Structures are given as structure tokens and as C-alpha cells.
Amino acid sequence: MTNSDKDNKVSYNGLNFVPFITHERIQQRISEIAAEIADRFHDKCPLFLCVLTGAFPFAADLFRQTGIDSEISFIRLKSYNGTQTSGNVKELIGLTEDIKDRHVIIVEDIVDTGHTISHLLDDLRNRQPASLSVATLLFKPESEQCGVKPDYVGFNIPPAFIIGFGLDLDGKARNLRDIYVIEKQGQE
Ligand SMILES: O=P(O)(O)OC[C@H]1O[C@H](OP(=O)(O)OP(=O)(O)O)[C@H](O)[C@@H]1O
Numbered sequence: 001m002t003n004s005d006k007d008n009k010v011s012y013n014g015l016n017f018v019p020f021i022t023h024e025r026i027q028q029r030i031s032e033i034a035a036e037i038a039d040r041f042h043d044k045c046p047l048f049l050c051v052l053t054g055a056f057p058f059a060a061d062l063f064r065q066t067g068i069d070s071e072i073s074f075i076r077l078k079s080y081n082g083t084q085t086s087g088n089v090k091e092l093i094g095l096t097e098d099i100k101d102r103h104v105i106i107v108e109d110i111v112d113t114g115h116t117i118s119h120l121l122d123d124l125r126n127r128q129p130a131s132l133s134v135a136t137l138l139f140k141p142e143s144e145q146c147g148v149k150p151d152y153v154g155f156n157i158p159p160a161f162i163i164g165f166g167l168d169l170d171g172k173a174r175n176l177r178d179i180y181v182i183e184k185q186g187q188e
């Protein structure tokens with residue numbers, strides 16, 4: 001059950017979350033990243049590769065706002081149960097496009113431990129793209145364990161569990177307009 005109280009907290013599965021990044025700040029930052037990508041790729045017809053499920057709202061806004069000749073495709077990877085990574089990246093829907101000699105921009109909602117993106121980068125590098133970039137809305141530099149440095153980062157954030165704007169807790173909360181962070185002990 002979801003409920004909002006007067007402080008705009010939300011609760012899912014017995015966990016409380018507090019407001020963290022507003023929809024307006026998210027949109028502002030996406031438009032800045034879109035401008036950088038448009039500048040670099042305007043004559044390269046890049047292929048945006050959205051990593052489902054969490055990245056779909058970010059990918060939609062970024063793809064639309066970049067506004068250059070480009071294409072989008074989707075893959076589905078999963079490794080999290082609740083607030084914890086299983087450490088095992090499962091491919092639920094694979095890549096169908098030939099990306100040889102294409103400029104590929106992977107679009108992620110979050111790079112946390114880095115396991116998902118590093119698994120994907122290893123796979124895609126073998127397919128010989130012309131270039132491979134990573135755009136992530138959120139990055140947790142203190143949690144990253146695989147040496148991944150995303151090319152485009154919306155927000156660097158501390159190592160705390162986040163929901164909203166695509167990010168879920170066991171499938172819920174993806175439709176929140178804003179981003180929320182888990183409430184710290186003693187913060188309630
Ligand atoms: O850097 P990592 O620690 O690997 O975490 C990042 C991954 O975790 C989330 O996916 P999740 O497995 O929750 O699937 P979802 O996108 O379907 O929610 C997110 O969308 C990233 O793909």
C-alpha cells in the first residue's frame with residue numbers, strides 16, 4: 001500500500017521514503033544532458049539503448065529532448081530484489097539490433113554497484129560498436145565497485161536506496177513523478 005502524509009513522505013512495503021529530487025530538477029538536468037549529447041552526436045545517428053525496466057521514463061525524456069536524428073532500442077536486465085542486489089545480472093530481453101559500427105548510448109536510471117552496467121558493457125564491446133557511452137540519471141560513486149565511469153550523469157547521490165521516476169521497490173513506485181530516498185533511522 002502507498003500512502004502520502006503531510007510531509008510528503010511515501011511508504012511501500014513498510015519502508016518510508018522522503019522527497020529527494022523534484023520532477024522539475026530532473027527535467028532541467030535531462031535537458032542539459034540532452035544538449036551535450038546533441039552537440040556530440042548530431043551527425044552520427046546514435047542508437048539509444050534503454051535498459052528496462054527502470055530507465056524507461058528517463059530514456060523517453062532524454063530521447064525526445066535530444067531531438068537529433070537517432071534511434072532507440074530496449075533490453076531488459078534484472079538483478080535487484082527489494083533493496084538488495086542479487087549480484088547476478090539476468091538478461092530477460094536481449095538485444096536484437098546489429099550495433100556494429102553504430103554509436104551506442106546506453107541509458108540507465110541508476111549505476112549503483114556498477115555490476116549491471118559493467119556486465120552490459122562487456123557484452124556490447126564484443127559487438128564492435130563505433131562508440132559506446134553511458135548516460136545514467138543517478139550515480140552512486142561511493143557504492144560503485146567495478147570501475148565504471150558513466151559519460152553522462154544526472155545526479156551524483158549518496159549510497160542510500162532511492163525510488164520514483166522509474167525506480168522501484170519490488171515493482172512499486174516507478175510512477176512517482178519525483179525521486180525519493182529511504183528515510184534514515186531516527187529521521188521519522
Ligand atoms: O549498479 P547496480 O548495482 O547493478 O544497479 C543498477 C541496476 O539496478 C536497477 O535494475 P533492477 O535489477 O532493479 O531492475 P529494474 O530496472 O527492472 O528495476 C537499475 O535499473 C540498474 O539496471
Ligand SMILES: Nc1nc2[nH]cnc2c(=O)[nH]1
Nearest residue numbers: 112160161162163167168
Ligand atoms: N529502486 C532502486 N533500484 C536500484 N538499483 C540499484 N540501486 C537502486 C536504488 O537505489 N533504488
